Amino acid sequence: MEEFSAATHKPQNIAIKDIIKQISNGFTLQNVEDITLLEEELKLELSDSIIIAPDYQRDYRSSIIDESSLIESLLVGIPIPPVFLANDRFEGLQVLNVVDGQHRLRAFYRFKENKFSLSGLKLLNSLNGSKFNDLDFDTKQKILTHKLAAIVFTDFPGLDFELEIFNRYNKGTKPLTPQEIRHAVYNSNLNNYVNKFAKDMVDNKTSKELQNAYNATKDRYQKKKVQESIFVLMNILESGINESYSKSSIYAEEYMKQKSQLEKNESIYAHDNFLFVKDSFENFNKIIELIGKRVEFPFSKEIYGISSRNYKFQVSIGMLLAGIFHRMISYGISLEVLDDEFALEKFLDYVSNLFKHSYLEDPEYNASSTNPKKMRELINIIDLEELFN
Structure with missing residues (x-):
């Protein structure tokens, strides 16, 4: 036993x-x-x-x-x-x-x-x-x-x-929602940061572009849906798509567990890692804000031209974008390259065409849109050298 x-x-x-x-x-x-x-x-x-x-x-x-x-x-x-x-x-x-x-x-x-x-x-x-x-x-x-x-x-x-x-x-x-329970169990400095960031969006202390991107409504904030989505994206920004995770919520749970454990162990790495994650996430959001000036809801099918008024935040789109940015960083390509208006326009055209002709819009595909194998295949199709040269 x-x-x-x-x-x-x-x-x-x-x-x-x-x-x-x-x-x-x-x-x-x-x-x-x-x-x-x-x-x-x-x-x-x-x-x-x-x-x-x-x-x-x-x-x-x-x-x-x-x-x-x-x-x-x-x-x-x-x-x-x-x-x-x-x-x-x-x-x-x-x-x-x-x-x-x-x-x-x-x-x-x-x-x-x-x-x-x-x-x-x-x-x-x-x-x-x-x-x-x-x-x-x-x-x-x-x-x-x-x-x-x-x-x-x-x-x-x-x-x-x-x-x-x-x-x-x-x-x-x-009953608490699963994400509320995670916050109770896996407390950390990163939790505090994420919850404050989500609250700032709800309180109109951030740009409208970010509020729209994360669909930061009061109801989604109170039910911790905004926070869960952020942890999913943070995990992927740091580590990429994980083929062993069958659901998006697993990314949030495993990531919160990992960061909490780092702090509980009083690891000297914990603080440096927190600063790294915070910096990566903020750089990511700078690009999302720029995209938000062109696409009202960047984490939705609107990023490739399909109206998504009832689905303003689709975790699969967010995961794919985070996965693309993770791959860029892994190849030594700074996200700052997208600060250039021409480069960002080229990137959006490329991603729009890629997503539009992927499994996301395949009428014969009936499995999950967050299928990790499909997501990795789609992200790995991108020729980064061609895209950013």
Whole structure:
């Protein structure tokens, strides 16, 4: 029988007043510009801060009615499901990420901070319209001293088991998507970078060309579809098409696992690799922005003249472009050659003709458009010397 270590998880009961303090510390910690400048005493104070919305969490979507109902449930003794936290490091300090229970914890924090008035209460309707400061002492005390059940994960047994653990604890709540679970399990500096890049697109802090290219809608961002696509492209930019990967999601999962493991092992290579990946991805995006001035949705069939309004981001097209750029870099051809308007036009004409007459538009081809063998064959057809001379 195969031996493995069990996941370490500690059931705890934490007073809501202590949870609110840890959440407040988490907000303070995330706003510190340089943690290395903090006094040791303050660092210790901020240790075990709760990061209420780590990168893999959903955006906050609860209504005031939902939040009020939670407060009412506590006051009348209706059981509240446990929250799930996971030990992590934030700029060198030990913190607790919220794996499941963000909405519950944020509701308690918001109410204590007088951010909303109770509304829609059915059992304690006399409290409707009340903020925390409006309540009598006994009611305030009942809320703050209530012990909330929490399960804190530490020392996962290994990457092969982590996803299954999160999947099982995730059942019975609002299920996380596969990519949300990956963010919970395979945390890394690259995750933080990707999530910020995706959020910047949604918040209109990047060019319209990039927003269109990645189809960076709020819904796709919240479900982590944008982030998953980025990890797929990053993997291919760095390593090319992998014929052992049958689905695009495998590229994302294996890449995130690899980068997380690098950091967990405290490899001196981890930081240099992060900078390399970031630089490669940003150079890639510069070209995508240029293409986006000619083609509204570059990662779609529009790149070869077929309208794709309902399919603005097609992962197969993105993978092929990333694969072509990987091959260029491998041959020592800098992506900067495409900064030239004539070279870019020539490249787009070539790629358009290549894709249009490939398996992508073959009516007799009925297998996956991300078939790795087909993709590699198509990418390897390109005569780079002819194209860039």
